[in-house]
Every structure is written in C-alpha cells, then in structure tokens.
Amino acid sequence: MDAGTVELVETKLDQAESRLEALDIDCWLTFARETSEIPEPALALILGADVVWESAFLVTASGDHHAIVGRYDADPVEAVGRYEVHTYDESIRDPLRDTLEALDPERIAVNYAENEQVADGLTHGMYRRLCSLLEGTDYPGRFESSAPVMGYLRHSLTDLERTRMKRAAELTEELLAEAVEAWEPDWTEARFADFLHDRMREDGLESAWSWDGCPAVDAGSAAPVGHTHPGDRTVPPGEVLHVDFGVRYEGYASDIQRLYYRSHEDEAPPADLQAAFDDVRAAIEAGKAVLEPGVVGHEVDAAVRTAITDCGWPAFEHAAGHTVGRNAHDAGPLLGPRWDRYGDRPERMVSVGEVYTLELGVETEWGYLGQEELLEVTDDGATYFLPPQTALRTLE
C-alpha cells in the first residue's frame, strides 16, 4: 500500500471518529462483498483495498476499528494496521454477531443513502442478507443511513486530496490545450475525443465519468446537448466547439467545460455570440459572489439562474453546481433547485474547503455555449480552483 493511501486512511478514520462523536452515532457499519464488481465507495477511504467475500467494517465513535473478513481477504486488511481483524471460512454470521454484541451500539450508521449516491454502496440484496444474518437481534432496528458520516468524509478534503484534485484540474486543461493545438478542420467530435483518450491512456489517466461520454464534445449548433457520446459532426466555420471534460488523477476528479470558436474567414466572433458568452460568464460570477460558508445550496443556484434569465435566456434544466472530489459528481450540498430528484441536497449548507463546479449554458445559433468552472470555498467566499475561461478561445 502506497504512503498516500496509508495517510488517507489514517486521516479518514480520524475524521470518521470525530464525526460519529459529533453526531452521537455509536458505530458506522460498512457491509460489502466482491467490490471489484460493485465498488463500496467507503473502502477507498477507510481501507484502501477491495474485498471478495462478505466483509463488515465497524468504526466506533470511541475509536475501535473492527474488520470481519473471509480468510483470503485478511492479508491486505491486516496490512492496513488500523483494524482488529476477525476472519471466517464458512459464514460471517458468528463473528459479525459477536462483534456487534460486544460493542452493543445504540445507533448504527449503515452504508446506504437515498440522497447521497457516494454513501449508497450497500446493495439491496446485501441489505437483506445483513438483516438475515442479524435475525433475532435488535440491531437491524437500530440502523440508519451513514450518509452524514460518509458524505462528510467525501467532501471534507484533506490537503493530499486537494493536491490531487488540483493536479487533475491542471491535467484536464493541459490535455485540452494539446487537443486544440492538434485540431484540424476535418476533425469530428469523435476524433477530438479519441485524441484525448489516446493521451489519457499514454499518461495512465482515467476519465472523471464514463469513458465513452468523457469528454462530451459538441460541434456547432447541430449537436445535441447533455451526457452525449461524441459523434461524426465537424465544427462548421463560424460556430463553436463545446467540450465537457475531466480526468481522474490518483483517484480524484476534475470537471470543466470549455468553448472554442472556429473562425469564419478570419473574422472575429459575431457580437451577439460574444454577448451570449459574456452572459454565461456573468452568471457564473453571480454564483461565485454568493458562494461562501453558510450559504444554502439552492440560494447559489437561484443567483446563477436569476442572472441568466434576467438576460432573457431560458433557465437551464440542471443544478448550477455540484461538489467535485473522488467523483466528478460528489457528495454533500448541491447548488441546485428544490426539485424532487435532488432530495434534500439543495437544502444543505456550504462549508469551507469544499470544491464546487458552477456551470450553465445557453443554446445559440453558433452552438451550445456551456461553461463550467471549479471553485474552492474559502473562509469568507470562494476562489477559482483553476483559472476560469474568460474569453472565447479560437480553433485554428
């Protein structure tokens, strides 16, 4: 296990303990199996390894760490050095029940969450299995979601995590600069994406979201917008290339959108295009102006939404921003409207040290003008985590 992972696990276990204590939760239980098929996001933070057989990790507010794992999974867990390891061959039932009975926690936070996907690693089949293993005990009745613990661990970034994210963001810009430098007028969206994919493979970088849709590349006004896969459109002269892209560096993601104008007979961009670009830019600035510790997610969304609709544009049909961390869409507050599908996440408060996107776009006759910037919340406001795009860049 590399030194970075050891440091991360140490810090996150400490964060977990203090968070459990603050929430008056006695025990955090993570139950998982075969995590190379369906990953349990907690294990990257509190273990740094995968498990194969049914495994339970119990972290208590008083600083106990128990790992109940199959015989052949024990070695990497022992190597972490932070768990009392209980192994089994045929069934996890007895050691799991014995450990719970010894701790006898009143409140048990379990790895599921309706409104926090990164804290929702427990599958429903595994939940049923867990209840069946504990049949006849009071423990299933004491279960609650561990989202307040796990979400906290995900969006409370350590220096190491922030350093990795900064590098991911820089690499994203660097690769985009290379792609734009190499660009030729006959490049399709797919060719642009292939260039980035080739460079990512060379540098051993993963995509920040699904490989086929990262980057999303929209060439000109004919391109559909969203989590699309790059197609065979080229950028018509006088129109705009829109790219939504992020890489993952040592487990940490980036997520930005950038705009490039393909000039038409060397003319500058039309004034109306420039004005539309500026409207989007100003809406991001409006969001930045209210982003600070204590603000509630939907208030930031409203600032961005009002700024763009006040310019006469239609409202965007998504949240104005989200946390970034291990995933491009990470845990914690959402800078989004109070829509059903967002649950309580727009009601949550922003905290210092979190990294957010601010993003929106408008559809124009030159293409989709989407911009997305990364910002870090400071003691009294927010600063750009990566220099923002302040002007249309040119493809040539």
Added chain:
Amino acid sequence: MDAGTVELVETKLDQAESRLEALDIDCWLTFARETSEIPEPALALILGADVVWESAFLVTASGDHHAIVGRYDADPVEAVGRYEVHTYDESIRDPLRDTLEALDPERIAVNYAENEQVADGLTHGMYRRLCSLLEGTDYPGRFESSAPVMGYLRHSLTDLERTRMKRAAELTEELLAEAVEAWEPDWTEARFADFLHDRMREDGLESAWSWDGCPAVDAGSAAPVGHTHPGDRTVPPGEVLHVDFGVRYEGYASDIQRLYYRSHEDEAPPADLQAAFDDVRAAIEAGKAVLEPGVVGHEVDAAVRTAITDCGWPAFEHAAGHTVGRNAHDAGPLLGPRWDRYGDRPERMVSVGEVYTLELGVETEWGYLGQEELLEVTDDGATYFLPPQTALRTLE
C-alpha cells in the same frame, strides 16, 4: 457505440425476453443513477452506456423496452435504438408511474439479489427511493429479485462474449510468459506484479479483479495465501512462485493460477514437490471428469475435495470453481460446498456453454501449490478453455 456493443445489446435483450417468458415474469425493471460511481451491471448488457440522473429501464416478456431517463442522458439511450425513451427534468416520478400503469405487470423482477452479486446493482438507498416514488401503488408489492433473468444473461455467453473471453485467457498466459522470461532472481513479488501492470497499461488491458491484488504473487513458503497484495519477498532457490492472474479484454475476464519452480543448483524439483503438484493436478482432473450439463455445483466441488483429501491433504477453504464472464467471479452456479456464505448457488445446475474455473492448492514447504484452470461446459462434458498447466514450469 461500437458494432460489438450494438450486437451484444441486441442479443441480450432477446435473451431477456425469452427468459422472462419462460419464467412467466411480466417485466424486468432496472433502476439506477450515477453509474460511473456505482455501476449497474445490467446496463453493460442491455444499454452499453452509463446514466447520471435516476433512470429506469423496463423490459417486458412481450418485447416492450422503455427507458425513462433525465433530459441530458437521453441522447446515448436514443442512439441504442431499442428503447422507447421517456425523458424528464425535475422528477422521474410521473413518467415512471405512467409507464408502469400502462404495462401493469403482475410480476416485476427488480435489479437486486441476495446470492448473485452481478444481479445486485440496486443500492438500498435506491430501493427505498423507488418504493417512495411508487408510494400508494401496488407495484412495490409485486417486486421480486431479477437474479434469474440477469444471472442468466451473464452466464449464457454469446459467441462474441466467448471470443473475448478466449482472447482474455490467451493474453493472460502471454503476459505471464513474458514476465517469466524477464524474471531475475532479485525480483520481488511486487516487481513481478509491476512488470505485468506495465504491460497491461501498454496494451490497454484492465485487471480481472482489483488492480492492487491482480496478479496475486506468492514467492515461496513464507508468502501468505489469498487475495493478497504482492510484497517484497523474492523466490528462494528450491521454492515455488505462485501467481493468480487475469486480465479483462473488451469487458471480459480471465482467471488462472500458475506455478513456477526456481531451481536450486540446477537440480530437478524434489520428488515430493512433484508429487504434490500432481495431486493438485489430479484433483482438477477429478472435477473435470464430473463437470457436465445437469450436474449440481456442490457435486463438482465434492469430487475435487475428495480427490485432494484422499491424498492426505487438508481440504481447501473455498469453492472448487466459479463461473467466469465479465467478472472473474461471475453469475450462476457455484462449484462450491454448501456453506452459508454461498447461499443457494452450490445447489444450481451446470449448463452447456458456461465457462468455469477449477481451482485448489496445498500448502507445502516449497510454497503454496495453487492451480486454477478454465473449462467450458460442452454437450456431454467439459473441455479446457485454455491449455492447462500440466507440469511445473522453471524460473531461470
């Protein structure tokens, strides 16, 4: 979307329809979100894309395919061309309820499973969310596990899937041959693993299970056995290097174990070591002799187990074999003992066309002698999917 994926999705949707009909299940419902954080294994088979917002895929026995997805996820789903696509902005609730009401299925197979991890993509938080979206309807009461559908799709390999698996198996052997050719006496387990990882990166191959534990490399008698991470041990002269390794090629996995003897002053392996190797080899042959359509999983395990214990060795503390497919540990019957943690999987019947491992090992003074072979079930027996290791190979 590449032609292979299109062909795969077509075939798997056809398989799903006929399977639903055979099981008298009206509708298969897959509910998912943010699948780049926690993947839904079904989507690789029936969609070939990821989704971000809450999404529902309904496949009926009568051949209807509905996809209910967020606005920005619609484009890749439309591109598949096999779904009637319903999009939403603020909430999936109405289109989901409307679609279910129009179909009004009596039996609804949902993407969770206690004993089939590859069919258990629905997280518990998402299960609760799904029930809440359908509150006041009868539909949650009609839910059952979709394991009999999804498991079937995973272990009923198409020609395309079998071709990819064959290539994954060949590549695994090729890379091992390269590593052994390059091996030097001062190579640690970690150096051996690094060599394979470097070659995998060069060739764009993923590991068949977690990167850090694939390959597992055990140098000599001092190495612990299991899902270990390679350490700083070298192979002592006169002892054995054991490797458990598999790559994933175009989404399909391999899983084999191989043994290499480091000779001591150019002497042949000790007769007792050779005899122990032969005992393990013979136990795999004993499993192969009973592996055929209709045999039940635990019967194959018993044949292997009896063969090795009859030679005076202790029984191994794992299943004698498992299916291989997209994952190294895939769906369907397990060639394992009737242990609690295996649920009903050892009770299931083997079918033609499935690919299994047969694997076991014994601990000796020369190191862990683990062998693992891949076999394909034929009409009246089983054949090796990849040539087995029939003799100790030499490190030099």
